[in-house]
Amino acid sequence: ExxxxxxxxxxxxxxxxxxxxWCDPISGHATLYWYRQILGQGPELLVQFQDESVVDDSQLPKDRFSAERLKGVDSTLKIQPAELGDSAMYLCASSSRDRVEGNEQxxxxxTRLTVL
Amino acid sequence: AQSVAQPEDQVNVAEGNPLTVKCTYSVSGNPYLFWYVQYPNRGLQFLLKYITGDNLVKGSYGFEAEFNKSQTSFHLKKPSALVSDSALYFCAGGATNKLIFGTGTLLAVQP
Structure with a gap:
């Protein structure tokens, strides 16, 4: 599977x-998502890619976070510099192109990040 | 603003009893609604979704959910709980493929 x-x-x-x-989505999935999940809370969307293009990064703290998906396949999320409040689980998800809306992710x- | 609420932080149920995990939503337009389950130190696993059609949706592992437009609810149910169902459950919704997640409900099934 x-x-x-x-x-x-x-x-x-x-x-x-x-x-x-780093995240490698399911083969053929055009949409890729990065979420941040703070302990005790639900995932919060940081950035969404459609192929190699960013379609939503409204919640991404752009002064320190960056994300790329250069070839429209795998993706990298970077934090520089890391702060104590960045400690969280960082989740990647993907969904297919078959139906633009309503697809399960x-x-x-x-990746569980701990900043000391 | 769109939102998804899970009013219970934890639900306790005895094995073999029916379970319900509650979810209400505030989404403009026609909502897409999902349930996911998360086990410790793991990602989220898809259980079921409502897009359109029959209000009763059946999903994985015997779970089902009922879409109620008048009450803006999408409660997760299972007729007979198993100890292995113990996990963190998230409701999510949106009017596009951008999902808003609830804060999660911890389901504890006692043997």
Whole structure:
């Protein structure tokens, strides 16, 4: 069964350092999402890609966060510099192009970030 | 503003009893509604969705949900709970493919 891959699974860093997370969506899925899930809360959308284009990054803190999906396949989310409040689970999800709206999203296992 | 609410932080049920996890939504237009389940240190797994059509939606692992437009609710149900159903459940909704997630409900099924 096809799955969304994410790495690393866990990351511990010190504040002011740079971190990067990688996501490989299910093959053929045109839409890719990055979410942040703070402990005890639901996922919050950070950025959404359609192929290689950003379609929504309204909740992405652009002073320190960046995301790219250069070839429209895998994606990288970067934080520079990391702050204590960035400690969270970062989830990647993908969905197919078959129906633009109402498609279920398939989630990866997530990267748990701890900033010390 | 669109929102999804899960009024219960935790639901406790005995194994074999029916379970209900509540969800209400505030979405403009025709809503797309989803239920996901999350096990510890794992990503979210899709359970079921409502887009249009029959108000009763059947999903994975024996779960079902009923869309109620007048009450703006989409409660998750299962006739007979299993201990293995214990997990964190999220309701999500939106009018496009941008989803708003609820805060989650922890389901604890006691043997």
């Amino acid at each position: 096809a799955e969304v891959a994410q790495s690393p699974r866990y990351k511990i860093t010190e504040k002011s350092q740079a971190v990067a997370f 398939f989630f990866g296992p997530g």
